[in-house]
Amino acid sequence: AETTEVKKGLAGVVADESAISNVIPEKRALYYRGYPVHELAEQCRFEEVAYLLLYGELPTRAQLEAFEQEERRQRELDETVHHLLRLIHTDAAPMDVLRTAVSLIGANDPEATGADLDTIRRKAIGLLAKLPTIVAADRRRRHGLDFIPPREDLTFAENFFHMYFGEVPDPEVVKAFDVSLILYAEHSFNASTFTARVITSTLSDYYSAITGAIGALKGPLHGGANEEVMRMLKPFRSPDEARQWVQDALARKQKIMGFGHRVYRYGDSRVPIMERYTRRLAERLGYQELMAIYDAIQEVVVQQKGIHPNLDYPTGPAYYMMGFDIETYTPIFVISRITGWSAHVMEQLADNRIIRPLSRYVGPPERSVPPLDARG
Ligand code: CMC
Numbered sequence: 001a002e003t004t005e006v007k008k009g010l011a012g013v014v015a016d017e018s019a020i021s022n023v024i025p026e027k028r029a030l031y032y033r034g035y036p037v038h039e040l041a042e043q044c045r046f047e048e049v050a051y052l053l054l055y056g057e058l059p060t061r062a063q064l065e066a067f068e069q070e071e072r073r074q075r076e077l078d079e080t081v082h083h084l085l086r087l088i089h090t091d092a093a094p095m096d097v098l099r100t101a102v103s104l105i106g107a108n109d110p111e112a113t114g115a116d117l118d119t120i121r122r123k124a125i126g127l128l129a130k131l132p133t134i135v136a137a138d139r140r141r142r143h144g145l146d147f148i149p150p151r152e153d154l155t156f157a158e159n160f161f162h163m164y165f166g167e168v169p170d171p172e173v174v175k176a177f178d179v180s181l182i183l184y185a186e187h188s189f190n191a192s193t194f195t196a197r198v199i200t201s202t203l204s205d206y207y208s209a210i211t212g213a214i215g216a217l218k219g220p221l222h223g224g225a226n227e228e229v230m231r232m233l234k235p236f237r238s239p240d241e242a243r244q245w246v247q248d249a250l251a252r253k254q255k256i257m258g259f260g261h262r263v264y265r266y267g268d269s270r271v272p273i274m275e276r277y278t279r280r281l282a283e284r285l286g287y288q289e290l291m292a293i294y295d296a297i298q299e300v301v302v303q304q305k306g307i308h309p310n311l312d313y314p315t316g317p318a319y320y321m322m323g324f325d326i327e328t329y330t331p332i333f334v335i336s337r338i339t340g341w342s343a344h345v346m347e348q349l350a351d352n353r354i355i356r357p358l359s360r361y362v363g364p365p366e367r368s369v370p371p372l373d374a375r376g
């Protein structure tokens with residue numbers, strides 16, 4: 001067993017088959033169920049992509065209408081979730097609040113365990129509908145503001161702005177947000193999705209899988225990076241200052257948030273699409289200086305390390321320009337990725353085998369247990 005090769009971080013390990021998304025790093029391409037993600041981003045609304053991930057095909061107009069109706073009518077939170085929001089400390093991390101809320105919703109769902117695929121899909125649509133309400137409600141109570149109830153006449157993206165700010169921005173801003181949701185929706189066996197599949201593989205319940213996935217996404221090496229990107233960019237007053245800082249940081253071997261990717265070595269397929277929308281937002285809303293800082297850092301990291309930005313790099317500043325609080329960027333990632341996670345939970349269950357890898361033992365060799373008084 002000692003000669004067994006260890007694949008640290010499961011790098012390069014193909015753990016299962018999946019029909020949900022395909023990442024082709026050499027082509028810098030990403031497909032959701034066969035459709036190029038840039039086409040989905042340009043031509044679809046997030047709801048259509050959510051349907052595609054959950055059902056396997058793009059919806060017809062009638063299917064989309066029925067799906068939207070189902071989502072829209074479940075946006076309200078029940079009293080237990082409102083009560084939870086009153087209980088949790090106002091300085092609790094929004095990701096912790098979201099994780100706890102999903103856990104509560106699961107504990108209160110009488111049919112949480114042993115569900116068939118249709119039931120899981122129904123629960124997934126329920127969470128998809130409620131997560132934005134939780135994120136917006138939590139944000140408002142942290143600022144001492146009143147809860148704004150969801151509106152059924154608004155799209156998924158519009159309604160989120162409405163609940164968060166009390167108003168819906170112009171269509172270009174909404175479209176940029178919608179594109180970010182489409183790009184965040186699914187990405188094969190990333191850490192949080194794999195977590196959801198591991199939990200599902202034990203035949204645990206749907207909500208446990210999602211709660212675990214939220215915990216995995218929170219970390220700064222994964223979804224937490226979109227917040228860290230903005231925390232990095234925000235303090236600089238000029239591109240020169242940013243350039244100097246990033247050179248020093250790289251010399252200290254510090255990791256630059258929003259750069260690098262396990263799968264993409266030549267660049268993240270989603271970045272050019274998102275970056276286009278981020279730049280348009282910057283022009284429109286007057287954030288050229290922020291983008292100059294953004295470009296300066298990117299230039300240095302690419303030149304000096306040959307490491308390219310990942311999706312979190314253009315998304316961080318886009319969310320900043322939209323006015324979202326930095327600590328809610330990763331929760332926004334959750335309200336999109338719930339679709340990919342749920343598709344993977346269903347796929348795992350449809351053809352399940354418990355996920356249980358091996359480890360190579362490197363601890364002390366065999367020895368006898370000494371009596372208590374003979375130790376030390
Ligand atoms: N800044 C500086 N150096 C880096 C970075 C970075 N962001 N990413 C990788 N490197 C270096 C790394 O130090 C290593 O150098 P060396 O060979 O000298 O030790 C080399 O590049 C190879 O990287 P690695 O650590 O083997 O990469 P990994 O596949 O284990 O980790 C990663 C991937 C995404 C965790 C990592 O690139 C990273 O920490 N990036 C910053 C956090 C981040 O932006 N995460 C978001 C990921 S993508 C979208 C998402 O999930 O939200």
